[in-house]
Amino acid sequence: MHCYDCAQDGRNETTGIGACTRCGLFTCADHARILRTAVQRPIGVIPMTSVRPARRLVCGSCRTAEAS
Numbered sequence: 001m002h003c004y005d006c007a008q009d010g011r012n013e014t015t016g017i018g019a020c021t022r023c024g025l026f027t028c029a030d031h032a033r034i035l036r037t038a039v040q041r042p043i044g045v046i047p048m049t050s051v052r053p054a055r056r057l058v059c060g061s062c063r064t065a066e067a068s
Contacts, residue, residue: 003027014030027059032059035057037053
């Protein structure tokens with residue numbers, strides 16, 4: 001799979017490293033943003049937040065939309 005944003009710029013050979021967790025488009029290392037997110041799991045009735053955050057990959061467009 002190739003990076004969608006690079007393909008829009010006319011660079012059709014850039015290899016994607018993963019799919020955006022928000023929109024699902026493939027993105028390369030230059031356009032990807034890795035965010036940390038808390039993971040909660042139920043322990044009895046109370047959800048417990050994990051000590052280590054998980055990672056999620058989003059494209060630059062979705063990151064901009066989330067930040068605004």
